[in-house]
Amino acid sequence: MGIPVFILAGLLVHFVFLASIFDIYFSSPLVHGMTPQQTPLPPPAKRLVLFVADGLRADSLFELNSNNTPQAPYLRAILENNGSWGISHTRVPTESRPGHVALIAGFYEDVSAVAKGWKENPVEFDSVFNESKYTWSWGSPDILPMFAKGATGDHVYTFCYTAESEDFGAQDATKLDTWVFDHVKSFFNSSRSNQTLFSALNEEKVVLFLHLLGIDTNGHAHRPYSKEYKENIRKVDEGVKEIVSMLESFYGNDGKTAYILTSDHGMTDWGSHGAGHPSETLTPLIAWGAGVNYPQKVTSQLFEDNFLKEWKLENLKRMDVNQADIAPLMASLIGVPFPLNSVGTLPLEYLNNSNHFKAESMFTNALQVLEQFKVTKHMVKKKNMSLKKIIAVPLSDSEQINFLKKARVYIQQQKYNEAVSLCKTLINLALEGLSYYHTYDRLFLGLSIALSFVGWTTYVILVIIKTHTNLIKATRNNNKHLLCCCPSICLSFFLLIQTSPWTYYVYCLLPVPIWYAVVRELRVIQDPAANLWSFPIGQSLGFLLICILGIELLVFSFFYRSTLTVGLLVFAGWPVITQLWIQAKRTTLIWTLLCVLLAVFPLMPVVGREPNIPLVVAAGLTTLLISCFSLASFSRSKNKYQSKEDLKVYFYQMFSIALSTYVVSSTHNSLKNKQGLPVFNQIISWTTLASSSALPLLSPTLLFQRLFSILLSLMATYLLLSTGYEALFPLVLSGLMLVWIQMEQEALQHYGLSLKPKVTAPDSYISLNYQKHLLFPLGVFFIVTAFFGTGNIASVNSFDPASVYCFLTVFSPFIMGGLLLLKVVIPFLLVSCAFEAVQVTTQLSSKSLFLIVLVISDIMALHFFFLVKDYGSWLDIGTRYSIFCLCCSPEKLWMLHPWRCSRPDWMIISHYVLVMSLTIFMMLMNGLAQLLTTKRLELSRRTKHHST
Structure with missing residues (x-):
């Protein structure tokens, strides 16, 4: 195989290896074709208000200040006197997009969907917003559009501030939340003179979504323990109070409004999120209003953490949920169908309604999850019709019917607790089956790729032995094309009757030509093997x-x-x-x-x-000092710079290092004083970045001088991107x-x-x-x-x-x-x-x-x-x-x-x-x-x- 052919083959093989991981491990779990499921009984609320305080940690909201006063007095009073509370456990990655999808759509977005777009809706999924009669939302342009573009019809409306408003260097990021509160008030005030809008706002199944990004922005810029972050929480608390008062007045205190406040993710002490630390995965959940339970007094509660004592909430029942459970809770409160792709389980403890309503709601939840299971199972069976039997998993067709019949009988007999328990069991079995069928082809495809891996690595080793050693002599290859054709035909026929996608043909047929190439080089293995004892064994x-x-x-x-x-x-x-x-x-x-x-x-x-700008400055000064010694060394060497232009390039690079050091120090001082990013510093930074790749090409090609020139150019850019050691x-x-x-x-x-x-x-x-x-x-x-x-x-x-x-x-x-x-x-x-x-x-x-x-x-x-x-x-x-x-x-x-791993490694x-x-x-x-x-x-x- 010639070098160009080998390189081309290698690139193609590795591209397949790289692409295969997405088909095998990261295919979307979403399926379509389910029948919407809705609780038949009338809901307790006509409208729902969802507050999402982006980046709000549970402890930041619930903990008391040093003087034992609450950080958010209004919300603290709500959970103590009017509503229910708990911790919403998010799933990693703890980022804004997947967090909001879990909250509003009830499922955990797969990695491939996140990679397809940030502000768009790359995959079609159902949501509470889509199932509502009307949804109005205010907030960030990064979050709101994806739910509007994914909705059917024209009933989800968004009001976003500009992307430029999300400035980490701004004087006060609280303005993002103030913008939301002000526009919500203005919207409702204007509706009084707009009969069409006024009528729509008074419809049933209405959702109001307030996305509050200020806390997240202040957390990134100033850290969660900063006064800016805490002051933002206080502003949100005041804003929520004003919005609730305004809405109650607008609707005449009809008692038909349900409120939920939560967060998409938390934040680490150093102002980041995305991982699985408790500060990122533990988010607050407070619910109150129509259909929501009042506070429940308890004498003791058992939780692994010690937060209750720290927060002085040990006597108020804490009801934890998974983040995806909030979507069915919202759907149940306003009586809309549960999101079709939701994998959440309705948290009944939050509902203040009859046992009959709770049992019917849980039965609806079970039907909705079971619909996903049935559609997924049908798709897998259709794709694998040639197989006589799929490996048995819990929840056969007869078991599904028995579960549903038994649960319905329990409800008719008013054995509501038994019905709820049975529905929860059905949900867990359906979720386990969903996971099984979603990963049904994983073993088969994984073995095919692994076989290709081993074959390709073996072939490359043989090429190294053949072309870079004297261990073998030139040999004549016998082309036995039947060795390659027969397996290919058999595999293709098998995949054809399986109605497999075209990528499966690539993954499963790839080992055939690779191992065929290995077999052709058998003499490369045979000759060294015959002379194995002639090598120094040790x-x-x-x-x-x-x-x-x-x-x-x-x-x-x-x-x-x-x-x-x-x-x-x-x-x-x-x-x-x-x-x-x-x-x-x-x-x-x-x-x-x-x-x-x-x-x-x-x-x-x-x-x-924590940022340590003095270390960055020290690195810049050290680089300048070394540059001076190097310049002197080059001048004393035999290979001196040949012209003044060479020296100019070198001095310009040293000047860039000095300028970068100044820009880093100046920028962080300016931001610390809340004066924003100086335009001069920004221009210098982008100019340095643009010139860093070209400057080394102007320096002499002598080995050490060129390498040092490369270091100086790249170091100037690296300093601008550094915050510490x-x-x-x-x-x-x-x-x-x-x-x-x-x-x-x-x-x-x-x-x-x-x-x-x-x-x-x-x-x-x-x-x-x-x-x-x-x-x-x-x-x-x-x-x-x-x-x-x-x-x-x-x-x-x-x-x-x-x-x-x-x-x-x-x-x-x-x-x-x-x-x-x-x-x-x-x-x-x-x-x-x-x-x-x-x-x-x-x-x-x-x-x-x-x-x-x-x-x-x-x-x-x-x-x-x-x-x-x-x-x-x-x-x-x-x-x-x-x-x-x-x-x-x-x-x-x-x-x-549940059956993959006993702990989240x-x-x-x-x-x-x-x-x-x-x-x-x-x-x-x-x-x-x-x-x-x-x-x-x-x-x-x-x-x-x-x-x-």
Whole structure:
């Protein structure tokens, strides 16, 4: 197979591997075609008012101030005298979009839907708003439109402020909530002179939705324990009081309005959300008004947490729910059909109604969930009609009929408690069946992809043996196409009668050509196997053991970043092991020191730290100091700068570092004083970002001078994206990379290989061990260290907007996410440039490097393929098994996955995607590194030449 064909085949195979994870683990659970289910009895409320205080933590609302006064006096009085309260347990990811979908539609949105759009409605789903007669909503343009665009007909109306209003650097984000309250009042005042609107507002089944984003914005900008966050809660409390008073007056105190206040997610102490810490998953729920229970006095309550005592609410019954349970509660209160895709269970304790109404409502809930189960089961059976029998799961057709008949009889006999209990059992069984049928094809498809993984990795290893060693001689391939055609035809026929989607053909047929290619290279295996005893067994087994151990450690580092610390400390002793320290004591001493310094960073927190701008300033000043010494060193060296233009580029880069340092300090001081982002600082930041990729191309191509120029350009941008200790990371990492290059050159001299042309395959197994046994593990290890050293995808999830304040403060998820990803990529690019320099210096084969990295990344990806789960937080994507799993929400929260795992060990998609993308990303980074390290723009010189 030629190189172009091999690269094309590799890209196609890895694209299939990457795409398969979405079909296997992250297909949408939504089904359509269900019959709406509605409680037959008249509802207690004509209208519902839903307040969602975005980013409001449960403890922030319920806890008392230092003087024992409530943070929200009106809401505190409501839960003590007029309504019911509890904790709403959210599911990860604790983000605004999935949180609102769970609240209003009653189901937990899958990852693929979240990835398709933020402000749009990428998947069709039913909601309480859609089932209402009319819904009016006020608030953020990020949330409201998706429910309006997903509704049938024209009965969901939205009133949004502009996206520019969501400014983290604004003086007071409380204005977002004040805007909502003011516009609701104005809306109702104007309805008195608009008969059509007035009549619509007095209809039944009306929903009013107030989305209050100020608390979330202030939490991101100032942290949840700040006075701004607490003052915002007080403002919301006052606003809710005014709205309730206004509505009661408007409707003449008819007692037909139900109120619910809750939150989509909480927030960590450092102002982020997305993961599974209790501060993020525990949100408040207060309900009052028509159809809602009054406070229930109790003598004692048992909960795992100690919040009740802290909040002084131990004598008021706390009724916890899952976030998706709120949707059926709202539907029951105003008498609309339960959302078709809801997986919530109606919390009866919140209802103040007859036992008959509760039993009928729970029966309706069971019918609604059962409808989803029946439709899903029918779809799976239709797709698998060739199978004689589907593996039995609870809830056969006869069992469904028996459950429903028995529950109806209980209701007719007024045995309401028995009917409720039976309906809850039916709901749990239906949810378990939903999960089973949704994942029915997962094992079959997973085995197909795993077989392709093993085959492809085997083939690449054979290519390495064949093209980069002298272990075999050229052989003639026997093309036995029948070996490939027969399995393909059989599999295609099987998939055809299964009426499988076209992607299934790709996943299931892919192993056939891959293993066919492996079989064609059998001689590659046979020849070395025949001469196996001629190899040094001890060295071969030792090398194999080191490779396996190294790959497992790299996999382990994805879960525990501290593994990188251990690896760096081991590499710190490399000069001693290779005895290189004897010939280059100064270089090895610097290497050891930098390894130890770099080993500190993986021990530092990725998230949860307070901004430390003085550290960023110190990093900038240190970079300037090193630049001065480097400039002096370059001037004393044999290879001096050749023109004044070279010096101008270097000085301009130093000026950019100084300017970036000033901009970071100035911006954060301005925001601290609530003066907003200075326009000058914003212009400088974007200009620095735009110029950082071009400036290195104007510098000399001499190795160390070009690498240092790359560092300065990227460091200027990195400083602007830093908020603390991480600003020092690229500086230490680059220093280690430069020393690595120097040590490689000295090591080559030690082994007598400094001027040897490209190594293609040794007759000397030992002479190659230095180059490949150490260079490639070092390179891959440094790539992983660059990614996980201080920040990774978890940093994007944690979403501390302070990192992008120098560029923008107005909420823009894609721009902010892109800047945070750039922050992750910069250390990666620095390592890639160093790796390219080592490759050029040592004249190693770039193809062999690529193939070895390909094998390592595929073996790691196969690990993660079997660890992927379709639930979890974005934080767990980027770091490790969550340290928060011991204190996350109750086990019942995971009812959709009751038989998968006894505890929520979250390992989600991104580890797999990261490693799977490593090959493509390495190719891109390698190309960019080649451009940055070898190319040079000569525009100024050419202009000068022509003028003369």
